[in-house]
Amino acid sequence: MGKSPFVALLLAIFISLLGIGIIIPVLPVFAASLGAGGFDLGLIMAAFSVSRGLLQPFVGNWSDRWGRKGFLITGLGIYGLVGLLTPLAGSVTMLIFIRFLHGIGSAMIGPVVMAYMSSFAPSGQEGRYQSYLNAAVFCGIGCGPMIGGVLSDNWGMPSVFYGMALMSFIAMLLVMFTLPGKAGREGNEDRRLFATLRIMRRDTRTLGILLARFSTMLVPVPLMAFLPLYMASWGGESYSGFAVGMVIACRTLVNAGLQVPFGRLADRWNRERMLLLGSLALVVLFFCIPFCRTFHTLMLVYLLIGTAEALIWAVLGALASVEAKNHYGHGTMMGIYALSMSCGVFCGAVLSGSSMDWMGIDAAYRVVGGSVLVLICLALWMMGWKRVEEAAAD
Numbered sequence: 001m002g003k004s005p006f007v008a009l010l011l012a013i014f015i016s017l018l019g020i021g022i023i024i025p026v027l028p029v030f031a032a033s034l035g036a037g038g039f040d041l042g043l044i045m046a047a048f049s050v051s052r053g054l055l056q057p058f059v060g061n062w063s064d065r066w067g068r069k070g071f072l073i074t075g076l077g078i079y080g081l082v083g084l085l086t087p088l089a090g091s092v093t094m095l096i097f098i099r100f101l102h103g104i105g106s107a108m109i110g111p112v113v114m115a116y117m118s119s120f121a122p123s124g125q126e127g128r129y130q131s132y133l134n135a136a137v138f139c140g141i142g143c144g145p146m147i148g149g150v151l152s153d154n155w156g157m158p159s160v161f162y163g164m165a166l167m168s169f170i171a172m173l174l175v176m177f178t179l180p181g182k183a184g185r186e187g188n189e190d191r192r193l194f195a196t197l198r199i200m201r202r203d204t205r206t207l208g209i210l211l212a213r214f215s216t217m218l219v220p221v222p223l224m225a226f227l228p229l230y231m232a233s234w235g236g237e238s239y240s241g242f243a244v245g246m247v248i249a250c251r252t253l254v255n256a257g258l259q260v261p262f263g264r265l266a267d268r269w270n271r272e273r274m275l276l277l278g279s280l281a282l283v284v285l286f287f288c289i290p291f292c293r294t295f296h297t298l299m300l301v302y303l304l305i306g307t308a309e310a311l312i313w314a315v316l317g318a319l320a321s322v323e324a325k326n327h328y329g330h331g332t333m334m335g336i337y338a339l340s341m342s343c344g345v346f347c348g349a350v351l352s353g354s355s356m357d358w359m360g361i362d363a364a365y366r367v368v369g370g371s372v373l374v375l376i377c378l379a380l381w382m383m384g385w386k387r388v389e390e391a392a393a394d
Contacts, residue, residue, distance in 0.1 A: 004178055005178055005179050005180060006120055008174050008175070008178035008179065009113065009116055009117070009175070009178075009179065010132055010133065010136045011136075011171075011174060012072075012076070012171040012172075012174040012175050013109075013113050013133065013136050013137065013140070013171070014136040014137075014139060014140045015140070015167045015168075015170055015171040015174070016076055016079060016109065016140070016167065016168055016171040017136070017137050017139075017140025017141050017144065018140040018141075018143060018144045018147070018167055019079065019083065019140075019144070019163065019164040019165075019166075019167035019168050019171075020079070020140070020141065020144060020164065021140055021141045021142070021143060021144015021145050021147070021148065022144040022145065022147045022148030022151065022160055022163055022164055022167075023083075023086075023144075023148060023160055023161060023164050024141075024144065024145045024148065026148055026152050026157050026160045026161075027044075028041060029157070030086070030095075030157055031044055031092065031095055033157075034089065034090070034091060034092050034095060035092060036092045036095070040092045040096075043092075043096055044092070044095055044096055044099050045099070047096045047097075047099040047100040047103065048099045048100070048102050048103040048106070049103065049342060049345070049346060050100070050103065051100045051101075051102075051103030051104050051107065052103035052104070052106040052107045052110070052342060053103075053107075053339055053342040053343065053346070054107075055103075055104060055107035055108075056107045056110060056111050056335045056336075056338040056339045056342065057111075057193055057332070057335040057336050057338075057339050058193060058335070059071055059107050059108050059111055059112065059331075059335055060111035060112070060115060060331035060332050060333070060334050060335020060336065060338070061192070061193040061196065061329070061331060061332040061335060062331070063111070063112050063115060063331035063335075064115075064329040064330065064331040064332050068112045068115060068116060068331065069175065069179050069180070071108045071112050072108065072109060072112050072113065072116075072175050072179070073172055073175055073176055074105075074108050075104075075105045075106070075107070075108030075109035075112070076105070076109065076168050076169070076171050076172035076175060077105075077168075077169075077172055078101060078102070078104060078105030078108070079102070079105045079106075079109070079164070079165075079168035079171075080164075080165045080166075080168035080169040080172065081101070081105075081165075082098055082101060082102045082105065082164070082165075082168075083161045083162060083163070083164035083165025083166075083168060084161070084162070084165045085098050085101075086098055086161040087157070087158035087161050087162070110338045111331060111334040111335035111337070111338045112331065112334075113133060114130070114133065114317075114320075114330075114334035114337070114338065115324070115330035115331040115333075115334045115335075116179075116330075117129050117130055117132065117133045117321075118130070118320070118321040118324050118325065118330040118333075118334060119325075119330045121321055121325075123325070124267055125267055126266075126267065126317070126318040126319075126321035126322055126325075127262075127263040127264065127265070127266030127267040127271070127314050127315065127317065127318030127321075128260070128263045128264050128266075128267055129263070129321070130263060130313075130314065130317030130318055130320075130321055131259040131260050131262060131263020131264070131266075131313075131314045131317065132259070132260065132263070133317070134255075134256075134259045134263075134310075134313050134314065134317060135256050135257075135259040135260055138252055138253070138255050138256035138259065139253075139256045141252065142249060142252040142253050142256060147163070148160045148163070151163050193332065196328055196329070196332050197336075199327070199328070200328065200336070203327070204382045204383075205323070205382065205383050206323050206327070206328075207382055208378075208379045208380065208381070208382030208383035208384075209316065209319045209320055209323060209337075209379070209383065210336065210337065210340045211340075211375060211378065211379040211382065212275060212279075212316060212319075212375075212376055212379035212380070212383075213316050213320070213337060213340045213341055213344065214340045214341070214343055214344040214347075214375070215279075215344065215371070215372050215375030215376050215379060216279065216282065216309075216312050216316070216344070216372060216376065217340070217341045217342075217343075217344025217345050217348060218344050218345075218347060218348035218351065218352075218368050218371055218372055218375075219282065219286065219305075219309075219348060219368060219372065220345055220348065221345060221348045221349040221352055221353075222348065222352040222364055222365060222368050223248075223251065223302075223305065224248055226352065226356070226361060226364065226365075227247060227248060229361060230289070230361055231243070231247075231295075231298070233361060234293055243295060246299070247295075247298055247299055247302050248302070250299055250302050250303050250306065251302040251303065251305055251306035251309070252306065253306070254303050254306035254307055254310070255306040255307075255309050255310045255313070256310075257310075258306075258307060258310035258311075259310055259313065259314055262310050262311050262313075262314040262315075263314040263317070263318070265314070266314045266315045266318045267318065271315045271318060271319055272380060272383060272384065274311060274315045275311075275312060275315045275316065275319075275376075275380065276376075276380055277311070278308045278309075278311035278312040278315065279308075279312060279372065279373075279376040280373075281304070281307075281308040281311075282305060282308040282309065282312065282369075282372065283369045283370075283372050283373045283376075285301055285304050285305045285308060286305075286365055286366075286368060286369030286372070287365070287366060287369050288301050289301060289365045290362035290365055290366065320333060320334065320337045348368060351367060351368060351371060352364045352365075352367070352368050355367040355368070
């Protein structure tokens with residue numbers, strides 16, 4: 001495997017995620033301009049998550065059987081189409097439909113790109129290769145909102161969506177002309193998704209890895225969506241949107257910057273112990289958030305959270321890649337792995353939102369942190385149990 005397709009894939013995913021990132025600051029404002037209320041905004045966000053979540057396992061499995069390149073090109077093309085259609089939306093209903101289409105495009109990109117990176121990785125370097133992908137993702141999402149703000153301020157809101165379309169089409173052309181045409185066919189290409197799920201259901205170690213990914217994805221919603229409300233609850237000094245953005249950006253960018261060193265570390269050290277260390281650090285830091293009452297202390301905690309998350313992402317990516325290589329096919333495993341991520345984000349939103357309504361915003365962080373602790377301990381036990389069974393069989 002030459003370096004050109006590998007570099008082109010990373011560049012393509014960075015550009016496409018940059019395009020996604022630039023619409024983050026303006027999409028809620030654009031929806032409100034169409035008359036969207038709180039419930040409508042929820043539907044707009046949910047439409048993306050539902051179509052993406054349902055399709056990811058199927059797309060991953062199909063990419064093992066039919067090849068990945070076509071799915072990736074189609075997904076990037078849909079991203080570009082979404083960028084062109086969004087400024088033309090004349091109603092909330094139309095915007096919901098466009099976001100549903102956006103989720104379909106995302107389902108054709110996320111698991112397929114992870115599968116590519118998993119298949120590119122030589123044995124023993126799974127953590128390193130997945131960390132390259134994670135770094136590209138976080139850099140794209142982290143830098144995108146700043147570009148979106150500049151475009152919106154200088155050329156109006158439609159320019160942001162057209163910018164997304166342009167970046168998506170550039171990424172599509174990169175993939176079209178640099179990736180090999182037959183990439184992605186697997187030796188188990190005839191295995192159907194539900195047959196694989198039946199096998200996976202009996203594999204305690206794989207289930208433990210998926211549960212670990214689910215549990216650690218409970219945290220993004222309270223970390224980002226609740227942050228403006230939490231900082232406003234301090235009273236006294238009023239914090240600007242820029243200050244909120246700085247706190248979020250420090251977490252995202254430190255996560256991106258540490259992906260590669262932690263990925264290399266995950267190829268040399270015991271991955272389960274690293275996962276335990278990163279998860280315990282994440283839980284402790286989550287419990288610290290309600291005690292932060294100044295901008296600088298919160299900034300420090302978010303920097304440390306980004307560090308813990310970087311360790312977790314690198315390790316779990318490596319573990320999933322090994323399972324894909326040894327048992328299920330890269331696309332199928334990564335499709336189900338991506339589904340566990342989507343389910344974690346959705347459940348984290350419900351859990352934190354209901355906890356805040358019942359007990360207050362401080363309690364929401366404690367409830368989510370406690371849930372992560374319980375689930376990650378169960379996941380690690382399941383992963384270790386599989387090894388005990390294998391040792392007993394030998």
